[in-house]
Amino acid sequence: MKPFKVTEVKKQMKDKKNNNGFNTPKDYFEDFEDRLFHKISEDSLPKESGFKTPEGYFDQLDSAILESVEATTKQVKVISLFSKKTLAYAAAIAACAILVFSLTNTNNSITNIDSIEISSIESYIEEGNLTLDSYDIASLFKEEYLDSITIENEFISEDLLEDYLLEYIDDSSILIE
């Protein structure tokens, strides 16, 4: 049950032709309950957060901050000792060196897949790094006419097959003819 007869008040306000010149903000009465209960909730919350600082913290803080500001601005000053000219020269030399290295180093890359250990290839695949889609695989296939494909029947001996089935199939109802 609503403690405030908001709907009745609203009706009365609408019915009155003249509020004696007074007006309320839009939706004032509609929102009244919400705002009131919100205020009540808010009031029930603790006023203090419960956090505290070490004794004398704020007293020593000013000098601590000024010290750390000084320390960082000093670092900036040191860097600016390098003149632009020497930096430009250093950059140019470094660029040349990189260029020379990259041109002479193309032979060293491993193109021979046999030189990579199988175990490292295996772990590469296991970690999910191998991204092959069906198009990649399809491009590796040679084209062959369907008629010329023969299927070998003698891959697995019947004895081996039987042993395997007996060992791994629990539901013996499948095996019984």
Next chain:
Amino acid sequence: MVEEKELVLALQTVSQKEKAFRELVSQYKERLYWHIRKIVLNHDDTDDVLQNTFIKIFKNVHHFKGDSKLFTWMYRIATNEAITFINKKAKQKNITIEGVKELLISKLESDVYFEGDAIQLQLQKAIATLPQKQQLVFNMKYFENHTYENLSEILNTSVGGLKSNYHLAVKKITAFLKSNETF
């Protein structure tokens, strides 16, 4: 306002910068401290973030154009530094930001510099369950008593948006406290 203009001018004048900066630190260190503390929760981290904040203020005050109040600008830097700190911690520990907050809350009870009673601890726990924006808005409106207009500038959100954030926050907090009543 005239005072602030003078202060800004001094801060941007090389010969007066240090003196003006000392004045700034003295005036605003506490407010910025508590603002940061509510976000990162423990004292030592707050101390770090606060120092970084003031360093940033010192380094960048010559960029300050006066299109907002100086204090608003400083508060924004403090907020960003604190949030960056939380994000960094999340990355280091490989957990979410909410996870970091939960971790910090769990340490709160045994924290030497938290002397809150049971309900104050519950309130902190409740706040930590809110989305980050609502946490900020709630802390700043409820504990720091900013006006919505100030908040609007600092957080770059409309007053209407802030009001609804705040109301939602209070609702959720109240519900949390009710459902976790142990007293």
